[in-house]
Amino acid sequence: DGGITQSPKYLFRKEGQNVTLSCEQNLNHDAMYWYRQDPGQGLRLIYYSQIVNDFQKGDIAEGYSVSREKKESFPLTVTSAQKNPTAFYLCASSITSTAYEQYFGPGTRLTVT
Amino acid sequence: QQQVKQSPQSLIVQKGGISIINCAYENTAFDYFPWYQQFPGKGPALLIAIRPDVSEKKEGRFTISFNKSAKQFSLHIMDSQPGDSATYFCAAYQNEKLTFGTGTRLTIIP
Numbered sequence: 001d002g003g004i005t006q007s008p009k010y011l012f013r014k015e016g017q018n019v020t021l022s023c024e025q026n027l028n029h030d031a032m033y034w035y036r037q038d039p040g041q042g043l044r045l046i047y048y049s050q051i052v053n054d055f056q057k058g059d060i061a062e063g064y065s066v067s068r069e070k071k072e073s074f075p076l077t078v079t080s081a082q083k084n085p086t087a088f089y090l091c092a093s094s095i096t097s098t099a100y101e102q103y104f105g106p107g108t109r110l111t112v113t
Numbered sequence: 114q115q116q117v118k119q120s121p122q123s124l125i126v127q128k129g130g131i132s133i134i135n136c137a138y139e140n141t142a143f144d145y146f147p148w149y150q151q152f153p154g155k156g157p158a159l160l161i162a163i164r165p166d167v168s169e170k171k172e173g174r175f176t177i178s179f180n181k182s183a184k185q186f187s188l189h190i191m192d193s194q195p196g197d198s199a200t201y202f203c204a205a206y207q208n209e210k211l212t213f214g215t216g217t218r219l220t221i222i223p
Contacts, residue, residue, distance in 0.1 A: 004156075031209070040122070040215055040216075041215055042119075042202060042213040042214055042215040042216050043157070043202065043211075043213040044213075045210060045211075048209070048210070050209065058210070090156050090157070092156070097209040098209060100145040100147055100162065100206040100211065101147065101159050101162070102159070102211060103158075103159075104156030104157050104158065105156050106154070106155055106156050107154070107155070107156050
Protein backbone atom coordinates (compact mmCIF):
# COMPACT_ATOMS: atom_id res chain seq x y z
CA ASP A 1 0.00 0.00 0.00
CA GLY A 2 2.03 2.94 -1.30
CA GLY A 3 1.61 6.53 -0.30
CA ILE A 4 2.45 9.27 2.12
CA THR A 5 1.79 9.04 5.82
CA GLN A 6 1.67 11.92 8.23
CA SER A 7 1.40 11.51 11.94
CA PRO A 8 -0.27 12.36 14.12
CA LYS A 9 -3.52 13.56 12.53
CA TYR A 10 -4.13 16.02 15.40
CA LEU A 11 -1.45 17.64 17.52
CA PHE A 12 -1.82 20.00 20.45
CA ARG A 13 1.02 22.03 21.95
CA LYS A 14 1.53 24.84 24.36
CA GLU A 15 2.92 28.12 23.10
CA GLY A 16 6.71 28.27 23.32
CA GLN A 17 7.27 24.58 22.61
CA ASN A 18 8.90 23.21 19.49
CA VAL A 19 6.99 20.42 17.78
CA THR A 20 8.01 18.01 15.01
CA LEU A 21 5.57 16.75 12.39
CA SER A 22 6.31 13.44 10.74
CA CYS A 23 6.14 12.72 6.99
CA GLU A 24 7.05 9.37 5.43
CA GLN A 25 6.68 8.20 1.84
CA ASN A 26 7.20 4.78 0.26
CA LEU A 27 6.74 5.95 -3.33
CA ASN A 28 10.50 6.17 -3.93
CA HIS A 29 10.07 9.83 -4.83
CA ASP A 30 13.08 12.12 -4.87
CA ALA A 31 11.31 15.37 -4.01
CA MET A 32 9.30 16.21 -0.91
CA TYR A 33 7.42 19.32 0.18
CA TRP A 34 5.79 20.90 3.20
CA TYR A 35 2.79 23.20 2.86
CA ARG A 36 0.72 25.12 5.31
CA GLN A 37 -3.02 25.48 4.69
CA ASP A 38 -5.07 28.24 6.31
CA PRO A 39 -8.73 29.04 5.56
CA GLY A 40 -9.04 31.31 2.54
CA GLN A 41 -5.30 31.29 1.79
CA GLY A 42 -4.78 28.12 -0.18
CA LEU A 43 -1.56 26.14 0.24
CA ARG A 44 1.66 27.97 0.94
CA LEU A 45 5.07 26.34 0.53
CA ILE A 46 7.20 26.15 3.67
CA TYR A 47 10.20 24.04 2.58
CA TYR A 48 11.00 21.58 -0.16
CA SER A 49 13.69 19.01 -0.76
CA GLN A 50 14.82 17.97 -4.21
CA ILE A 51 17.02 15.14 -2.98
CA VAL A 52 18.38 13.58 0.19
CA ASN A 53 20.54 15.88 2.32
CA ASP A 54 19.35 18.97 0.45
CA PHE A 55 16.42 21.32 1.01
CA GLN A 56 15.31 24.82 0.05
CA LYS A 57 13.21 27.49 1.72
CA GLY A 58 9.77 28.09 0.34
CA ASP A 59 7.65 31.21 0.59
CA ILE A 60 7.02 31.09 4.36
CA ALA A 61 10.03 29.32 5.92
CA GLU A 62 10.47 31.63 8.91
CA GLY A 63 9.92 29.78 12.20
CA TYR A 64 10.23 26.35 10.61
CA SER A 65 13.08 23.89 10.09
CA VAL A 66 13.42 20.60 8.21
CA SER A 67 15.85 17.76 7.64
CA ARG A 68 16.17 15.16 4.87
CA GLU A 69 18.50 12.46 6.11
CA LYS A 70 16.61 9.64 4.39
CA LYS A 71 14.84 9.57 1.03
CA GLU A 72 11.57 8.44 2.56
CA SER A 73 11.42 10.91 5.46
CA PHE A 74 11.06 14.70 5.62
CA PRO A 75 10.15 15.86 9.15
CA LEU A 76 9.08 19.45 9.81
CA THR A 77 9.82 21.22 13.09
CA VAL A 78 7.59 24.12 14.04
CA THR A 79 9.69 26.24 16.36
CA SER A 80 8.61 28.68 19.03
CA ALA A 81 9.70 31.46 16.66
CA GLN A 82 6.70 30.77 14.39
CA LYS A 83 4.22 33.48 15.35
CA ASN A 84 1.01 31.77 14.17
CA PRO A 85 1.68 28.02 14.20
CA THR A 86 -1.92 26.82 14.41
CA ALA A 87 -2.74 25.46 10.95
CA PHE A 88 -3.25 22.37 8.80
CA TYR A 89 0.12 21.07 7.59
CA LEU A 90 0.40 19.03 4.41
CA CYS A 91 3.35 16.98 3.22
CA ALA A 92 3.71 16.06 -0.46
CA SER A 93 6.12 14.26 -2.73
CA SER A 94 6.84 14.06 -6.44
CA ILE A 95 8.90 11.68 -8.56
CA THR A 96 11.45 14.40 -9.17
CA SER A 97 11.49 18.11 -8.38
CA THR A 98 10.70 18.87 -12.04
CA ALA A 99 7.44 16.87 -11.98
CA TYR A 100 4.35 19.03 -11.59
CA GLU A 101 2.24 16.24 -10.07
CA GLN A 102 2.56 16.15 -6.33
CA TYR A 103 1.06 13.48 -4.11
CA PHE A 104 -0.23 14.68 -0.77
CA GLY A 105 -0.46 13.06 2.61
CA PRO A 106 -3.60 13.30 4.79
CA GLY A 107 -2.25 16.25 6.78
CA THR A 108 -1.65 17.11 10.43
CA ARG A 109 -3.78 19.68 12.19
CA LEU A 110 -1.62 21.51 14.72
CA THR A 111 -3.22 23.58 17.46
CA VAL A 112 -1.02 25.75 19.66
CA THR A 113 -2.56 27.42 22.69
CA GLN B 114 1.82 38.59 -3.30
CA GLN B 115 -0.81 36.32 -4.76
CA GLN B 116 0.36 35.04 -8.14
CA VAL B 117 -2.69 32.92 -8.90
CA LYS B 118 -6.10 34.43 -8.25
CA GLN B 119 -9.05 32.06 -7.93
CA SER B 120 -12.78 32.76 -7.89
CA PRO B 121 -15.36 32.29 -6.59
CA GLN B 122 -14.49 31.51 -2.98
CA SER B 123 -17.56 29.31 -2.69
CA LEU B 124 -20.06 27.93 -5.16
CA ILE B 125 -23.39 26.15 -4.86
CA VAL B 126 -24.65 24.23 -7.89
CA GLN B 127 -27.67 22.07 -8.35
CA LYS B 128 -27.17 18.39 -9.15
CA GLY B 129 -26.81 17.93 -12.88
CA GLY B 130 -25.68 21.51 -13.44
CA ILE B 131 -22.34 22.88 -14.62
CA SER B 132 -19.82 24.07 -12.04
CA ILE B 133 -17.31 26.68 -13.23
CA ILE B 134 -14.26 27.84 -11.29
CA ASN B 135 -11.93 30.50 -12.65
CA CYS B 136 -8.25 31.32 -12.16
CA ALA B 137 -5.99 34.09 -13.42
CA TYR B 138 -2.23 34.43 -13.31
CA GLU B 139 0.38 37.08 -14.00
CA ASN B 140 3.61 35.16 -14.49
CA THR B 141 3.93 34.05 -18.11
CA ALA B 142 6.78 31.71 -17.16
CA PHE B 143 4.36 29.23 -15.56
CA ASP B 144 4.49 26.10 -17.69
CA TYR B 145 1.87 23.73 -16.28
CA PHE B 146 -1.54 24.36 -14.77
CA PRO B 147 -3.00 21.57 -12.61
CA TRP B 148 -6.24 21.44 -10.66
CA TYR B 149 -6.41 19.68 -7.30
CA GLN B 150 -9.48 18.36 -5.47
CA GLN B 151 -9.58 18.19 -1.69
CA PHE B 152 -12.18 16.49 0.51
CA PRO B 153 -12.57 17.57 4.16
CA GLY B 154 -9.79 16.27 6.38
CA LYS B 155 -7.80 14.90 3.43
CA GLY B 156 -4.87 16.04 1.36
CA PRO B 157 -5.44 17.43 -2.14
CA ALA B 158 -5.31 15.06 -5.11
CA LEU B 159 -4.50 15.90 -8.72
CA LEU B 160 -7.66 16.09 -10.81
CA ILE B 161 -6.59 17.30 -14.25
CA ALA B 162 -3.80 19.44 -15.71
CA ILE B 163 -3.07 21.42 -18.87
CA ARG B 164 -0.04 22.84 -20.65
CA PRO B 165 -0.16 26.47 -21.87
CA ASP B 166 0.08 25.44 -25.53
CA VAL B 167 -3.30 23.67 -25.33
CA SER B 168 -6.63 25.52 -25.20
CA GLU B 169 -8.78 22.77 -23.74
CA LYS B 170 -8.41 19.40 -22.04
CA LYS B 171 -11.25 17.08 -21.14
CA GLU B 172 -11.24 14.08 -18.83
CA GLY B 173 -14.66 12.60 -18.24
CA ARG B 174 -16.92 15.27 -16.75
CA PHE B 175 -13.99 17.59 -16.03
CA THR B 176 -12.70 20.12 -18.58
CA ILE B 177 -9.99 22.76 -18.34
CA SER B 178 -10.29 25.75 -20.65
CA PHE B 179 -7.12 27.78 -21.10
CA ASN B 180 -6.83 31.31 -22.52
CA LYS B 181 -3.14 32.14 -22.86
CA SER B 182 -3.63 35.71 -24.12
CA ALA B 183 -5.92 36.58 -21.20
CA LYS B 184 -3.76 34.61 -18.74
CA GLN B 185 -6.84 32.82 -17.45
CA PHE B 186 -7.92 29.22 -17.07
CA SER B 187 -11.03 27.59 -15.74
CA LEU B 188 -12.37 24.24 -14.56
CA HIS B 189 -15.76 23.09 -15.78
CA ILE B 190 -17.54 20.19 -14.09
CA MET B 191 -20.38 18.90 -16.25
CA ASP B 192 -23.38 17.07 -14.78
CA SER B 193 -22.22 17.96 -11.27
CA GLN B 194 -22.89 15.31 -8.63
CA PRO B 195 -23.08 15.43 -4.81
CA GLY B 196 -19.82 13.45 -4.73
CA ASP B 197 -18.11 16.40 -6.43
CA SER B 198 -18.66 18.49 -3.31
CA ALA B 199 -15.12 19.41 -2.26
CA THR B 200 -12.63 22.25 -2.30
CA TYR B 201 -10.89 22.82 -5.62
CA PHE B 202 -7.52 24.50 -6.03
CA CYS B 203 -6.00 25.73 -9.24
CA ALA B 204 -2.21 25.85 -9.38
CA ALA B 205 0.61 26.94 -11.62
CA TYR B 206 4.00 25.28 -11.91
CA GLN B 207 7.38 26.87 -12.50
CA ASN B 208 10.94 26.08 -11.43
CA GLU B 209 10.15 23.05 -9.27
CA LYS B 210 7.39 24.82 -7.35
CA LEU B 211 3.61 24.92 -7.44
CA THR B 212 1.78 28.14 -6.65
CA PHE B 213 -1.79 27.52 -5.51
CA GLY B 214 -4.92 29.60 -5.75
CA THR B 215 -6.92 30.25 -2.60
CA GLY B 216 -9.45 27.50 -3.27
CA THR B 217 -13.16 27.22 -4.10
CA ARG B 218 -15.54 25.33 -1.86
CA LEU B 219 -18.03 23.62 -4.14
CA THR B 220 -21.33 22.30 -2.82
CA ILE B 221 -23.67 20.29 -5.06
CA ILE B 222 -27.25 20.30 -3.83
CA PRO B 223 -29.92 17.75 -4.83
